[in-house]
Amino acid sequence: MREPDAAFADPRQAVLYDVFDDDRSDLDAYVAIVREVGARHVIDLGCGTGSLAVRLAGEGLVVVGVDPAAASLDVARSKPHADRVTWINGDATAVVGGASGADLVVMTGNVAQVFVEDEDWSDTLTAVHSALRPGGWFVFETRRPEVRAWESWDLRPTTVDLPDGRTAVVTRTVTTVDLPLVTFEGSTTLDGDILTSTSTLRFRAREEIERDLLAHGFTVRDVRDAPDRPGKEHVFLARADG
């Protein structure tokens, strides 16, 4: 699998993730889905700084948070209820063959788009299927390619006040659009240092994802809108065939 981007893997950038993305109302829909299907054992794949994982653990669920970026997991471990989460530093293949099958695997924050190579996406789908009990749920979101979200991603130098009183200057530039791949570079100037990160995301159409899920032993039960981003995302609810 590809190494996680510096934005998640560099300790100095990972601590800024929650500061720059502090509105997590996007997670409400996922908490509701977990309740809706009655899941008790949840794997948060690509959990990053663990906002959803700790929220679910706080509700008494059995939660495993998985991410290849150790620095993001360090941030997650500092949060309330983090001691109730099992944190695993790795990708989906690290949870295959766990003692008991999970009821639900979730990927929030468009984690599905980090899998650029067909092989990585396929290996992830295979591993998720293995980690679920028969009939278990795989729930994740991805941006709809036809919305062309990247066209509004460029960010001129913007000053951001940090909670600790420091200020950072943030920029973002989309460098390559070679569909289905979009590459962008972010930079954060903080304490005189310039912290950079380059990301490439893959935009998959709904039909492609449905086909891939089917090929990996899932039945697509629903494809929803993300309530906080109407018309922009697809939220897939798939079940692992027994």
Ligand SMILES: C[S@@+](CC[C@H](N)C(=O)[O-])C[C@H]1O[C@@H](n2cnc3c(N)ncnc32)[C@H](O)[C@@H]1O
């Ligand atoms: C945009 S963040 C989303 C984090 C979190 N799910 C959230 O909603 O805040 C994308 C995450 O995907 C993780 N990631 C990168 N490669 C991955 C892989 N192969 N398997 C699982 N997660 C991966 C990154 O480390 C990062 O934490």
